[in-house]
Amino acid sequence: MIRLEALTKYYGEIRAVxxxxxxVARGEVFGLLGPNGAGKTTTIRMLTTLTxxxxxxxxxxxxxxxxxxxxxxxxxxxxxQHLNLDGELTARENLEFHGRLYHMPRSERRRRIExxxxxxxxxxxxxxxxxxxxxxxxxxxxxxxxxxxxPEVLFLDEPTVGLDPATRRKIWDLIRSLRGEGVTVxxxxxxxxxxEQLCDRVGIIDRGELIALDSPSQLKRRLGSFTVEVYHxxxxxxxxxxxxxxxxxxxxxxxxxxxxxFSVRExxxxxxxxxLTGRRIE
Amino acid sequence: MDFLVVxxxxxLTFRRRFWRYFFxxxxxxxxxxxAFGWGxxxxxxxxxxxxxxxxxxGIIALSTMNASFTSVGVALNISRRYTKTFExxxxxxxxxxxxxxxxxxxxxxxxxxxxxxIVVLSRLYGAEVSxxxxxxxxxxxxxxxxxxxxxxxxxxxxxxxxxxTFNALFITPMMFLSGTxxxxxxxxxxxxxxxxxxxxxxxxxxxxxAMLGREFPIASFAVLLAFGIxxxxxxxxxxxxxxx
Numbered sequence: 118m119i120r121l122e123a124l125t126k127y128y129g130e131i132r133a134v135x136x137x138x139x140x141v142a143r144g145e146v147f148g149l150l151g152p153n154g155a156g157k158t159t160t161i162r163m164l165t166t167l168t169x170x171x172x173x174x175x176x177x178x179x180x181x182x183x184x185x186x187x188x189x190x191x192x193x194x195x196x197x198q199h200l201n202l203d204g205e206l207t208a209r210e211n212l213e214f215h216g217r218l219y220h221m222p223r224s225e226r227r228r229r230i231e232x233x234x235x236x237x238x239x240x241x242x243x244x245x246x247x248x249x250x251x252x253x254x255x256x257x258x259x260x261x262x263x264x265x266x267x268p269e270v271l272f273l274d275e276p277t278v279g280l281d282p283a284t285r286r287k288i289w290d291l292i293r294s295l296r297g298e299g300v301t302v303x304x305x306x307x308x309x310x311x312x313e314q315l316c317d318r319v320g321i322i323d324r325g326e327l328i329a330l331d332s333p334s335q336l337k338r339r340l341g342s343f344t345v346e347v348y349h350x351x352x353x354x355x356x357x358x359x360x361x362x363x364x365x366x367x368x369x370x371x372x373x374x375x376x377x378x379f380s381v382r383e384x385x386x387x388x389x390x391x392x393l394t395g396r397r398i399e
Numbered sequence: 400m401d402f403l404v405v406x407x408x409x410x411l412t413f414r415r416r417f418w419r420y421f422f423x424x425x426x427x428x429x430x431x432x433x434a435f436g437w438g439x440x441x442x443x444x445x446x447x448x449x450x451x452x453x454x455x456x457g458i459i460a461l462s463t464m465n466a467s468f469t470s471v472g473v474a475l476n477i478s479r480r481y482t483k484t485f486e487x488x489x490x491x492x493x494x495x496x497x498x499x500x501x502x503x504x505x506x507x508x509x510x511x512x513x514x515x516x517i518v519v520l521s522r523l524y525g526a527e528v529s530x531x532x533x534x535x536x537x538x539x540x541x542x543x544x545x546x547x548x549x550x551x552x553x554x555x556x557x558x559x560x561x562x563x564t565f566n567a568l569f570i571t572p573m574m575f576l577s578g579t580x581x582x583x584x585x586x587x588x589x590x591x592x593x594x595x596x597x598x599x600x601x602x603x604x605x606x607x608x609a610m611l612g613r614e615f616p617i618a619s620f621a622v623l624l625a626f627g628i629x630x631x632x633x634x635x636x637x638x639x640x641x642x643x
Contacts, residue, residue: 165490167642186642190492201483205412217404218491 118143118270118301119164123173126159126325133159135325136173141318146292146302148316150309150386152396156325157305158198161274164303165195178269191219194268198275200255204248208239208258211247212265219266233261237291253284260291264300271295273304277311289314309387321390328393337384344388347371347379357384357392401493405501413508420512424466428517431458432524435580446582448611455521455528456606457579459514463538464599467510467545468552468570471502475553476562495638499550503631506546507539514538534609540623541602547630548598554637573599578607598626 119141126134134156141147149157162168164177166186175182178192203211209230216226234240237257247255256276263271276292277285292315295302306312312319313333321329321336329336341357345364348354349372358364361381368379391397413420432455440450478485488498518530556562577599583591594600601619608615 167486167489169642187492187494190490193490195490197483197486199483201486203408203484203487204482205415206408210411214404214408215487215491218401218488218493220492 118145118178119147119303120176121160121164121173122175124160124163124170124175125172126156126163126168127171132325134163134170137322137327139320139327139330141301141303143301144296144299145317146296146304146315148312148319149303149305149322150307150312150319150390151305151322152307155307155322157307157322158274159325160322161195161272161303161305165193165272166190192269193272194263194266194270195272196256196259196263196274196276198278200252200259202247202250202255202258202262204246207244207246208234208250209243211258212262215262215265221266229265229267233264236264236294237261238287253280253287256280256284256288257291260288264295268300270301270303273302275305275307277306277308285311309385309390313386319386321386321393323390323394329389333386336386336389340384340389340392342384343381344384345379345381347377349374349377355388355391357388401497402500402504405488405493405498406504409502409505410508413505420509421516424462424513424516425520427465428458428462428513428520432517432520436521436524436526446584451521451524451526452528452611453582453607454580455517455526456534456610457577457603458521459517459538459610460541460599460602460606461574461577461579462513462517463510463541464545464573464602465570466513467506467542468549470509471506471546471549472553472562473549475502475550476556476559479553480557480559489638489641495635498638499547499631499634502550503543503546503634506549507542510542510546511538514542528610529612531609531612533615534606537602537605537609537620537623540620540627541599541606544598544602544623544627544630547627547634550634551630551637554634554641573597576600578603598623601626 121137121139124134124137137160149160151157159168163170164175164182166182166189169183177189180188182189206214212230212233213226216229221229234243237260239254239258239261242250242254247258250258260273260276273292277288280288289311292302292304304315316333318330318332319336320327331339341359343358343361343364345356345358345368346353347368354371356367358367364381368381372379387397435454436451440454443450445453475485521528552562552565556565576594577597578594583594586594601622604616604619605623
């Protein structure tokens with residue numbers, strides 16, 4: 118559903134995205150994980166026709182994003198990182214105008230609006246002006262709007278940034294329930310847990326380059342599913358092992374001094390990122 | 400017919416904020432009519448008519464300009480830079496010309512409201528001006544011209560401060576220079592020639608002729624249309640180029 122071939126974007130001398138190549142299958146939830154400024158949003162902007170690539174090509178739903186932008190636009194839904202809802206309109210009007218821009222017939226608009234307002238739990242605020250909404254409500258409405266015209270591909274740019282944990286879980290539930298509907302999702306995040314919880318496959322991106330791509334479990338397995346951290350006098354040494362036993366063994370052997378200690382836990386994607394780049398994500 | 404969706408979105412705010420726009424739109428004309436029509440203009444005649452009758456068409460022209468230009472330009476600047484709602488149009492399967500036409504029609508509407516307010520107010524001040532078909536056509540052309548200019552400037556200018564700079568450099572001087580308050584016959588020929596480069600001058604000339612029952616300057620009307628079409632087309636190109 119999405120295919121990138123050496124997709125590259127420079128802003129003058131500054132390299133935002135460098136030679137990204139990967140594909141996303143129909144119905145897949147794909148995550149781009151990386152720190153702020155890694156090029157995730159630029160990638161989404163190119164795939165959604167908002168920014169022209171410097172070189173390379175990309176296809177979304179079978180159409181070239183540069184050659185056939187209108188065909189791409191018809192088939193995609195976008196929930197950008199910034200909450201760009203129309204604050205002067207009500208939630209219902211936001212969806213209504215959106216549906217009209219995508220040429221949905223009136224009866225279908227009406228049905229879909231009710232359906233989506235229920236889906237994101239905003240039925241009771243349907244006729245309130247959006248400028249009075251909280252951040253979490255706006256984020257939910259933003260996803261509803263992106264889904265309004267039943268897109269084949271959904272782009273979610275940092276869908277839970279700035280939200281409290283409870284609201285974040287609500288958004289996660291929403292994204293999970295999209296899975297059943299066959300929508301292809303490309304999301305970006307700099308939250309490790311979000312990528313682990315939601316994505317079938319994760320592309321780790323740093324300084325505009327894709328440095329790893331696999332399912333979260335496979336990425337972790339390759340590194341070693343268990344992490345032992347050995348603390349000696351303020352320093353932390355991290356090692357990865359395929360089994361808990363091996364990790365425990367290593368820890369016991371290397372934390373022998375009085376001030377030493379060690380712990381064993383499951384490896385997460387942040388470990389993968391640190392191993393690959395030598396830096397933390399946040 | 401995508402432009403209708405864009406226009407109806409503007410119409411919705413227009414309806415919701417009508418009274419706010421209405422009363423805010425009265426302030427400037429009241430000040431101008433009082434200062435120039437009553438205060439300064441009492442007993443003065445210009446080009447053979449009372450100064451009040453002379454100045455009213457000019458005030459209509461400049462208020463239409465202000466309302467159309469500002470409502471499109473400032474709103475576009477905000478929706479591109481701050482609320483980013485303009486992006487919704489850019490990612491929707493809508494052609495650039497539909498976006499521009501919808502937005503410009505919204506600005507035309509604001510210009511018409513502003514002109515209507517002054518026509519009514521000026522009658523209360525005792526002005527004897529008539530609203531002919533030619534006058535209406537001029538008001539429409541003026542509103543179209545400056546709504547399109549607002550669209551163009553809103554697309555090209557990113558910082559809010561530069562919007563103010565544009566106002567200070569072009570819009571405000573036009574208000575005072577474009578034959579609104581004085582006759583072009585009163586200034587040296589080369590100054591008049593320069594002033595005639597400003598689009599608002601032609602709006603004032605057309606409107607004054609139409610409202611005072613003089614011979615209508617077709618050439619000036621053509622200049623208005625030409626400016627309007629040029630700004631309109633340039634806006635479409637600017638919207639198309641906005642995905643860089």
